[in-house]
Amino acid sequence: MKVRVRFAPSPTGFLHIGGARTALFNWLYARHTGGTFILRIEDTDAARNTQEAVDVILNGLRWLGLDWDEGPISGDVTGPSKGDRGPYFQSQRSENYQRRVEALLSHGLAYEHEGAVKFKMQREPVVIPDLVVGNVTRELTDREKMDPDFVIVRSDGQPVFHLVNVIDDLEMGITHVIRGEDHLTNSAKHIALFRAFGVEPPKYAHIPLILNPEGTKMSKRDKGASLMTYVEEGYAPEAVVNYLCLLGWSPKGNREKVPIQEVIELFDLPQILRHNARFDLNKLHWLNGEYIREMTADRFHELAVHALARIGIDTNRFPLDYVKAALDTCKPKVKLFAEVRTFADFYFKDEIDYATEATAQDFAPEAKPRLQQLRDALAGLEKFDADTLNATFKALAARAGWSIGLLVHPARLICTGRAVGPSLYHLMAVLGKERVLQRFDRALSRMG
RNA sequence: GACCCUAUCGUCUAGCGGUUAGGACACCGCCCUUUCACGGCGGCGGCACGGGUUCGAUUCCCGUUAGGGUCGCCA
Numbered sequence: 001m002k003v004r005v006r007f008a009p010s011p012t013g014f015l016h017i018g019g020a021r022t023a024l025f026n027w028l029y030a031r032h033t034g035g036t037f038i039l040r041i042e043d044t045d046a047a048r049n050t051q052e053a054v055d056v057i058l059n060g061l062r063w064l065g066l067d068w069d070e071g072p073i074s075g076d077v078t079g080p081s082k083g084d085r086g087p088y089f090q091s092q093r094s095e096n097y098q099r100r101v102e103a104l105l106s107h108g109l110a111y112e113h114e115g116a117v118k119f120k121m122q123r124e125p126v127v128i129p130d131l132v133v134g135n136v137t138r139e140l141t142d143r144e145k146m147d148p149d150f151v152i153v154r155s156d157g158q159p160v161f162h163l164v165n166v167i168d169d170l171e172m173g174i175t176h177v178i179r180g181e182d183h184l185t186n187s188a189k190h191i192a193l194f195r196a197f198g199v200e201p202p203k204y205a206h207i208p209l210i211l212n213p214e215g216t217k218m219s220k221r222d223k224g225a226s227l228m229t230y231v232e233e234g235y236a237p238e239a240v241v242n243y244l245c246l247l248g249w250s251p252k253g254n255r256e257k258v259p260i261q262e263v264i265e266l267f268d269l270p271q272i273l274r275h276n277a278r279f280d281l282n283k284l285h286w287l288n289g290e291y292i293r294e295m296t297a298d299r300f301h302e303l304a305v306h307a308l309a310r311i312g313i314d315t316n317r318f319p320l321d322y323v324k325a326a327l328d329t330c331k332p333k334v335k336l337f338a339e340v341r342t343f344a345d346f347y348f349k350d351e352i353d354y355a356t357e358a359t360a361q362d363f364a365p366e367a368k369p370r371l372q373q374l375r376d377a378l379a380g381l382e383k384f385d386a387d388t389l390n391a392t393f394k395a396l397a398a399r400a401g402w403s404i405g406l407l408v409h410p411a412r413l414i415c416t417g418r419a420v421g422p423s424l425y426h427l428m429a430v431l432g433k434e435r436v437l438q439r440f441d442r443a444l445s446r447m448g
Numbered sequence: 449g450a451c452c453c454u455a456u457c458g459u460c461u462a463g464c465g466g467u468u469a470g471g472a473c474a475c476c477g478c479c480c481u482u483u484c485a486c487g488g489c490g491g492c493g494g495c496a497c498g499g500g501u502u503c504g505a506u507u508c509c510c511g512u513u514a515g516g517g518u519c520g521c522c523a
Contacts, residue, residue, distance in 0.1 A: 008523095009523090010522090010523050012523085042523065044522095044523080045522070045523070114521090115521090116521055117521095118521095128452095133452095133453065133454090136452065136453075137452090138451070138452065139450085139451055139452085140450085140451075141449095141450045141451045141452090141518080141519050142449070142450040142451080142519085143450075143451095143519055144450085144451085144519075145450085150520090150521095151520080151521045152521095153521085154521040155521060156521080158521080160520090160521070160522080160523085161522070161523045162523095165523085180517095181452095181453065181454095181516085181517065181518095182516095182517055182518070183517095183518090184452065184453065184517075184518075185451070185452060185453095185517080185518045185519070186518080188452095206453085208453085208454080208516090209516070209517070211515090211516075213459085215515065215516075216515090216516075217516070217517075243460095246460060246461080246472090247460070248460095250460085250461055250462070252461095252462065253462085253471090254461090254462070254470070254471040254472075255471085255472090256460090256461095256471085256472050256473085257472095273454095273461085274453075274454060274455095275453085275454045275455065275515095275516090276453090276454070276515085276516060276517085277459090277460065277461090278459060278460080279459095279460095280459045280460060280473065280474085282459075282473055282474050283459075283460060283472075283473045283474080284473095285473090286472085286473055286474085287472095287473085289485080289486090293485095293486075332485065332486065333484060333485045333486085334484095334485080335485080343484090390482085393482080404482070405482075405483095407482090408482040408483075409482080409483075411482085412482075412483060418483090419483060419484085420483055420484045420485095421483070421484070422483090422484085422485095423482075423483085423484095424482050424483075425482075
């Protein structure tokens with residue numbers, strides 16, 4: 001039987017990082033088995049269902065590179081979709097639900113109560129076979145002992161989650177339900193519902209939750225709960241995906257950075273860890289740096305230009321070669337695209353501000369004669385490449401008997417306004433002789 | 449409160465009866481070096497506790513504790 005799995009988010013206006021991982025694990029399992037990955041939008045709660053909210057999910061999955069074989073193509077509920085088991089929006093599937101509810105009613109498996117329809121839940125414990133956790137026997141809670149039945153259609157006629165989720169999984173031929181562990185106890189209800197419809201339930205795989213650094217369930221309010229955070233902070237999608245793979249699953253062999261193709265080959269449900277994992281931003285940060293370092297220059301440029309545009313720096317105002325050369329000096333240094341700002345902004349400003357902490361030392365009065373000599377040495381250069389600059393600094397320092405740091409540190413501050421940045425000689429070469437001399441002159445005049 | 453899941457360094461993990469308990473992130477030193485980053489070397493740091501089973505338990509069983517989740521006419 002061909003594997004059919006689905007990711008079934010509710011359009012809440014953002015894509016939760018835990019939801020993203022659930023989608024990833026479903027996608028991985030589909031790709032590993034050669035099965036089908038389905039995207040279904042659970043928009044039964046009309047109040048918070050907007051096209052924009054659906055687009056957030058679609059765009060988030062696309063950003064991560066999780067392509068679906070069946071499901072909507074756009075956030076338009078009546079728009080086109082892929083696959084022959086649609087519609088893929090629950091709001092478009094009401095007839096199915098009505099038909100199924102009537103069947104339950106006529107078989108005496110559900111009944112009306114105060115305008116709502118309730119499902120006659122079995123009174124015995126339910127065994128949930130789970131590929132990750134093993135067999136779980138769900139006893140009834142105190143509440144359920146009083147009344148185990150649950151509402152499947154609200155008094156306003158709207159079907160509830162448990163009902164529609166099961167009906168859609170049934171009609172879409174879902175073979176494996178891979179979802180968060182927070183659904184584990186729900187599965188008892190779902191299994192009973194499947195049986196009431198006369199079919200065997202799909203296989204279940206409840207994956208552990210992602211906890212925040214405090215150790216509780218990552219909620220909307222937690223920093224980093226929304227996938228959008230990572231898009232905006234300048235993480236590379238492949239790094240985020242790789243990191244998510246490492247939460248609750250391991251490629252073994254003391255490896256951290258694993259190409260997605262290899263993950264697809266190695267991934268399987270029984271090897272998913274059983275315990276929750278805390279989200280560790282530090283490790284994602286490190287991993288992102290790893291991906292940046294091995295990224296092609298073109299991809300780095302693309303992502304870096306976006307990052308700069310977000311903070312109002314329009315690199316289009318500069319020659320393409322200049323922009324590329326500038327960004328090349330940043331690539332080996334940054335771990336995050338958000339950091340490109342402090343590494344590259346001076347390339348794109350006419351007047352730079354000096355970081356105040358550094359000026360006291362580097363722009364001290366006794367430094368001025370040294371910097372004047374350096375300025376003159378630079379002015380006399382015909383070639384202005386990194387090697388020449390390196391040699392010039394060294395020669396001047398040696399001749400005058402200065403530590404090279406006495407030239408290097410102020411020069412960096414003069415050229416970039418900061419104490420930290422790309423390789424000094426390389427960044428000066430990129431800025432070019434004219435800009436460098438301008439910045440020297442401005443700094444020297446400031447020093448009185 | 450009831451029900452369910454879980455338990456190896458601070459964090460993510462390897463381990464599947466006998467190991468000096470391995471790796472990664474973070475942190476701390478040293479080296480490299482024009483800052484930072486990278487890289488190299490080294491360090492810190494862990495099997496929650498108590499009973500069993502066994503010649504032998506991190507590993508299997510039970511309990512305790514702790515953490516998490518679920519108990520909606522939300523999804």
